[in-house]
Amino acid sequence: xxxxxxxxxxxxxxxxxxxxxxxxxxxxxxxxxxxxxxxxxxxxxxxxxxxxxxxxxxxxxxxxxxxxxxxxxxxxxxxxxxxxxxxxxxxxxxxxxxxxxxxxxxxxxxxxxxxxxxxxxxxxxxxxxxxxxxxxxxxxxxxxxxxxxxxxxxxxxxxxxxxxxxxxxxxxxxxxxxxxxxxxxxxxxxxxxxxxxxxxxxxxxxxx
Numbered sequence: 001x002x003x004x005x006x007x008x009x010x011x012x013x014x015x016x017x018x019x020x021x022x023x024x025x026x027x028x029x030x031x032x033x034x035x036x037x038x039x040x041x042x043x044x045x046x047x048x049x050x051x052x053x054x055x056x057x058x059x060x061x062x063x064x065x066x067x068x069x070x071x072x073x074x075x076x077x078x079x080x081x082x083x084x085x086x087x088x089x090x091x092x093x094x095x096x097x098x099x100x101x102x103x104x105x106x107x108x109x110x111x112x113x114x115x116x117x118x119x120x121x122x123x124x125x126x127x128x129x130x131x132x133x134x135x136x137x138x139x140x141x142x143x144x145x146x147x148x149x150x151x152x153x154x155x156x157x158x159x160x161x162x163x164x165x166x167x168x169x170x171x172x173x174x175x176x177x178x179x180x181x182x183x184x185x186x187x188x189x190x191x192x193x194x195x196x197x198x199x200x201x202x203x204x205x206x207x208x
Contacts, residue, residue, distance in 0.1 A: 023101035030158035038096035060127035060134030181207035
């Protein structure tokens, strides 16, 4: 169940955010161009802390399919130097500059405490209002699971730490979602070839 996968993935991310290397390398460069380690940590934490905000807000009126949530966003295909992606990066860096590793970890732990009650209590048909569109609560949590899985790996690599395994349900959901996005970006045949035929595989089937 995606709700359990989200809560368990959040716990894994929270443990990583408590690693002493986060504080030690906070201002240093990360494995992601333009991000400090603190910026990546802040972006990872956002997937947990912002979920509290979204669940506490009034529900939306209508939901779109989860794939449309990604394909309707210019940042997906516009490259790391696009205005959208630079804005995401800058916001993470500014937020990181305004806090410390310890304060961020405390904020995340408090958010998880709230979410352990709030997430299971969400009605099945609840729509999360994202402004221009909405997602069902479970689709929204699926997007957060994907972000947690991907960015926990980004942060661990940035810190020179082994990437902790995520719950099986979380990794399976992430692989499925990224596969759907990759098929939209590159075409289903290219994804099939990349996974099955090395000699005909395209150069990349990256979803993001």
